Each structure stands twice: as C-alpha cells, then as structure tokens.
Amino acid sequence: MRKIIISELVTLDGVVEALGGEPGFKYTGWSADYVDQDYIQHNLSALDEVGALLLGRITYESFEGAFAELDPNNPFAMKMYELDKYVVSGTLQQVRWHKASIIDSNIVASIQQLKSQPGLPILVNGSRTLVQLLFQHDLVDELRLLVHPTILGTGKTLISEIGDRKKLVLKNVNPFASGIVALRYDVIHNDTL
Numbered sequence: 702m703r704k705i706i707i708s709e710l711v712t713l714d715g716v717v718e719a720l721g722g723e724p725g726f727k728y729t730g731w732s733a734d735y736v737d738q739d740y741i742q743h744n745l746s747a748l749d750e751v752g753a754l755l756l757g758r759i760t761y762e763s764f765e766g767a768f769a770e771l772d773p774n775n776p777f778a779m780k781m782y783e784l785d786k787y788v789v790s791g792t793l794q795q796v797r798w799h800k801a802s803i804i805d806s807n808i809v810a811s812i813q814q815l816k817s818q819p820g821l822p823i824l825v826n827g828s829r830t831l832v833q834l835l836f837q838h839d840l841v842d843e844l845r846l847l848v849h850p851t852i853l854g855t856g857k858t859l860i861s862e863i864g865d866r867k868k869l870v871l872k873n874v875n876p877f878a879s880g881i882v883a884l885r886y887d888v889i890h891n892d893t894l
Contacts, residue, residue, distance in 0.1 A: 703815065704822040704842035705755065707832055708747055709859055712849050716856035717829055721763060728853050735849050739877035743847070748780040752821030755812065757828035758790035761801070764826075769798045787815065787823075789831050809838050816840060829857060836863035841888045844869060850880035 710720050710732050719726035722733070756764065768778040786801035789812075793803055804811045812835070815823060822842075825832060835841050869886035876882050 702817055703752070703820050705812075705816060705825065705835060705840055706747075706751065706822050706843040706845060707825045707835070707841055708845040708847075709827070709832070710847045710849065711859055712851050712853050712856075714852045714854065715858040715860075716853045717827070717859045718856035723763070727855060731851060731853060732849060734851075735877075735879040735881050737877065737879045740847070740879065740881060743875075743877070743883055745776055745780065747824065747845070748777070748784070750822060751784065751824040753785040753787060753815070753823045754781065755787045755789070755815070755823050755825045755828075755831070757831040758788060758793055760827035761786070761788040761790070761793075761796070761798075765796070765798045765801075771799075787812075789828075789834075808834070809840075812838075812840060829859060832859065833861065833863050836860065836867060839890055841867075843872075844884075844886045844888060846884045846886075848882045848884060850882075 709717055711717055712731065719729040720732040722730035754764075764781065768775065768781045770778060771782050772778045782799050784800065786796075786798055787804055788796055788801060789804045789808055791805055793805070796803055825835065832841075868889040870889060871884065872887055873885035874882065
C-alpha cells in the first residue's frame with residue numbers, strides 16, 4: 702500500500718495562497734525570498750522518495766507551465782518528467798505533460814485505488830482543495846511543511862474544513878539558514894485513535 706504525502710510551503714500564519722507569483726494576491730510570490738540551497742536540495746530529495754504526483758488542477762497547470770519541458774539544466778523538470786502525474790479536475794479536458802492523466806470522477810475511490818497499489822509514495826504539492834478532500838477522507842499518511850518566517854495576515858490557509866480532528870506525530874525538524882523550518886509529521890488515522 703502506498704503512502705500519500707502532503708508537502709506544502711506555508712507562512713507562520715498558515716497561508717499557502719499565491720506562493721509562486723500567481724496574480725491577484727497582495728503578497729504574490731512570497732516564498733521566492735527564501736529559496737536557497739537548503740530549500741532546493743530538500744525539494745529535490747522529496748522527489749527522489751516518491752513514485753507519483755497527485756495534483757489539483759491549478760497546481761498541475763502551474764507545474765506543467767514550469768516543468769513540462771524536458772530541460773537537462775532543470776533538475777526539478779528532469780525528476781518530475783518521469784513521475785506518474787494524476788490530476789484531480791472536473792474541468793480539464795486533456796493533459797499534455799508526460800505520464801499525466803486526469804481523475805475526473807469517483808475521485809475518492811480512484812485515489813483509494815491508487816493508494817492500495819504497491820509502489821513508492823504519492824506526493825501532493827500545493828493543491829489546497831485536494832488536500833482538504835484527502836484529510837476529510839482520512840487518506841493522508843504524512844504531512845511535510847516548509848514553514849517560512851513570514852506572516853502575511855491575509856490569504857487562504859492550508860487546512861480549514863476537514864471534518865474531524867486530526868492527530869499528528871512529529872517525526873523530524875530541520876531548520877534552514879534562510880529561516881525556513883521543515884517539519885515532518887505522521888498522521889494518525891481515525892481508526893487508530
């Protein structure tokens with residue numbers, strides 16, 4: 702059975718909105734100030750640990766635009782190219798990225814089926830709405846947060862309406878020179894509470 706790992710960039714006040722420069726947000730691109738070698742190595746290592754990406758439509762479109770071209774000078778593009786990519790969307794008609802496919806119906810059952818297969822973990826980046834759905838259905842096994850040393854005071858937060866309380870166990874803390882703190886938690890499933 703495969704694990705589902707959520708990996709998110711967040712502010713100290715839990716904001717995940719427009720971290721990459723998406724238009725229309727007062728502090729768009731807020732995470733760019735903190736990109737350093739620790740950050741890059743952490744994210745590349747995370748891709749080495751997984752066998753697939755599970756993404757919402759907005760994150761998929763952002764990643765496809767940034768990484769779909771096979772560029773030997775871009776290590777993220779090279780690693781993501783070979784991963785299976787599952788896109789949860791009711792509006793996308795097609796995907797162009799290598800090894801990408803759309804999950805557009807029976808979403809929870811489809812993800813449960815992916816999770817039940819043997820193989821390396823499935824990584825979810827961004828995809829706030831999808832993350833909430835995964836938590837609602839107790840499908841998250843691990844939560845990784847890159848907490849940035851900034852407070853925005855506005856914006857969409859990662860987790861809001863997920864139903865029942867979730868308990869987590871801290872597995873690792875890794876501070877970066879930039880002030881980012883990488884936190885790694887195991888999620889305790891409802892059936893083990």
